[in-house]
Amino acid sequence: MTSPSGAGVEVRNVHKSFRVDGQSVTVLDDVSLTIGMGEFVSVIGPSGCGKSTLLKVVAGLLDADSGSVTIDGESVSSASADKKIGLVPQSPALLPWKTVLENVQLPLNVNRRSNGGRSIGDAETLLGRFGLGAATKKYPGQLSGGMQQRAAIARAFVFDPAIMLMDEPFSALDEMNRDLQRIALLDFWQSNRKAVMFVTHSVPEAIMLSDRIVVMAAHPGRIAEIIDVDLPRPRNEDVYATDAFRDLEKIVRDALRAQTERAHV
Structure with missing residues (x-):
């Protein structure tokens, strides 16, 4: 699970659980992931698969029970003190x-x-x-x-910041506005490459923005598959109409559907 460029984010064997109704529930189970400097990685998966929990662990908002996270070679606390982490939550706040x-x-x-x-x-x-x-x-x-x-x-x-963490920043928008905002983000990122971890529920959004898409499984949350997005950059809205985009959309939807079905067995 390595990327072709220098590591911006290194997640190694992270476990995280919560107490629910007096019992321990594992939310993240042995998750390892590398996001290279200048790489845009989206995380997608069924509800309850731990996408936002993983992002919060990387951001230092939650502590992992075990495993490690480094940002540009530093601990999360050091990277946070050095203001190497940019965070965009679901609500603009x-x-x-x-x-x-x-x-x-x-x-x-x-x-x-x-x-x-x-x-x-x-x-x-x-x-x-x-x-x-x-x-x-x-x-x-x-x-x-x-x-x-x-x-x-x-x-x-x-x-x-060295890395940018985004937790479904466009989820509250209608589809037309969502598309406008993702294109605006893409234009800015393509001229100012940062390592990005982007949590989303939208398959087209993940494909349009990303170099790789991490598909997570649920109960407990773990990485099921990583899909390379080999569409050329820079990208614009014309990419949506290409056969390559539609082929990738089917691959990602099939992978997501498989994990969603397993989550409800």
């Missing part, structure tokens, strides 16, 4: 009383002493790259859901 620009600048104003010597992106430039240059003085409530999520993504990039 923007502060409603601050403007869009102030929200994106917010990480720069937290623990200012630790920012010395760091690579810091210009918030206004980032917002412009995400098509929000005219919205810098607006408040989150004045933006559409898609625009709010783009602002959240821009905020995550402000420290130029």
Whole structure:
């Protein structure tokens, strides 16, 4: 389960369980995964397969029971202190009383002493790259859901992190808006390659964005299959209409269907 480039994320033999109704339930079972620097990897699988739990372990929001995670060769705690991890949750989590620009600048104003010597992106430039240059003085409530999520993504990039973790960032959007946002993300990522771990339920989204797709099995959560996405880059919406895209869609859907059926046996 290795990638062709230098390791950005190294997950090794991770186990994670929770107490449910007084009993231990294994959520992640011996999960190992490498995401190379500059590689976009999507994680997909049946509900309850541990996709978001795995992302939270990589982000340092949850501790694994056993196993290890390193980010750019460092422990998660060290990488987090060095602000090498960018996180985009399902909800934009923007502060409603601050403007869009102030929200994106917010990480720069937290623990200012630790920012010395760091690579810091210009918030206004980032917002412009995400098509929000005219919205810098607006408040989150004045933006559409898609625009709010783009602002959240821009905020995550402000420290130029080594890796980006995204937990279904477009799941609350309708399909048309979702497609617009994924293309905007793709355009930005293709010009500013980061190691990305992207959790999604959408097969077309995973194919369009990714270099590899990790299909997870449930009960307990583990990696069932890794599918290479060999579509050429850069990509745009024209890729959807190609035979290669449709062939990959069938392969991923078949793999996902097999795991979903096993999860309900």
